[in-house]
Amino acid sequence: MELRTPLYETHEKYGGKIVPFAGYLLPVQYSGVIAEHMAVRKDAGLFDVSHMGEVILSGKDSLANLNMLLTNDFTDMADGQARYSPMCNEQGGVVDDLIVYKVKDECYFIVVNASNRHKDVAWMKDHIQGEVTLEDISDSVAQLALQGPKAKAIMSKLLKEEEIPQKNYTFIPKVMINGMECLLSFTGYTGEDGYEIYTAPENAAAMWELLMENGKDEGLIPCGLGARDTLRLEAAMPLYGHEMNDDVTPVEAGLGFFVKMNKADFIGKAGIEGREQKIKRVGLKVTGRGIIREHCDLYAGDKKIGMVSSGTHCPMVGMAVGMGLIEKEYAQIGDTLEADVRGRRIQVEIIKLPFYKKGEVLVK
């Protein structure tokens, strides 16, 4: 039985094509994946991401627990900052990746992947120590994402400058948008500037309509999960279950920057230290005819050296690209590999990530 987000009726009203995803019924598209993708790159798009999980960690020992549970370092964080981090198991594999928002000392708001919510909460509860409380508030939080170069212009119609977070990975914990209380953050998963709006489920539909109304002149359109995936792939943002999983370390997944090995200790540190990093995340460009998809095996000559973790045709770069996890010694930029696409071998070239960054296509 799939759950409905508070925006289910809204999606039907706007002609969303509904599919089951991570236990929820969500729109995979409205007008079409390509049109939605391009709207976010050029103007703005609105997404329902209410399926995401939200957790509050509070109490005197919150910071110590965050630094033990997660690979990033939260010590120097200011109130109103957000920080991305993998969360590892003892062996150094990734339990999930998440974002920590520091509301104030001893109070953190954590956003986790929908499909990992129950696993994460159980894992965190098993590993927290001391004076700390963990509360899963997912069911009382709706989340909308307003993304794209026009997002700021749209938000500026609803809020004063000082009510809008101005820097990437910052947020304001309590903002009133047309009488609706929300947490507003300058974050997203599309490779564009934009906002994520966390509010009570009963506000979700009114918030959606308000944003759509105010975004009309800026070209704002509703976007589904399909565009969310092509956008994050084009920007080379990793997705749990694709670029990382319980057996892949964050270092192998190309997330070494978010692993602070100089911290005193954290779960997975010994695992990462004690293990040879054998695989590497790479960018792939299809040079033959076809499209690579996740799970396609990758070959160097006759030797299977890894597989495609995500892949599709990306609209802004206008070609088939993907990411792969391959044996490290084969990860040479410019080298050619072959992907097995349903029994057919097609050529791919190893290229630099990302494929696209803020207005600029980087893959030629």
Add this chain to the structure above:
Amino acid sequence: MNIPSELKFTRSHEWLKDLGNGTFEIGISDFAQHELGDLVFVNLPQEGDAITADEPFADVESVKAVSDIYSPVSATVTEINEEVLDAPESINSNAYEAWFVRVENVTETAELLSAEEYEAFLNEEA
């Protein structure tokens, strides 16, 4: 829903058009292109290939997924449409103009529906 009356249809949403002189054109229906979404890649057989009724002879890929296209007839491919290879989106914009292959030597035919029957079938499915 756009369903031209001169075409025959399969339950897997392909269409067959009789061009006369034993030549037929095969494509996918407007309903199919709509369900598949934005198409970005098409894989076709080669001229001279034999294709078999009720078996896949081509595949199409949208941004999200790949789908097999089933042949309405057993026949020999005499021509492929280079235009849909170069511009798969032409299938989305006009599914009945964007034929995939032309065939001859039809030896067997899958169960085909008339336009009215196909429309009734779509209504049942919906």
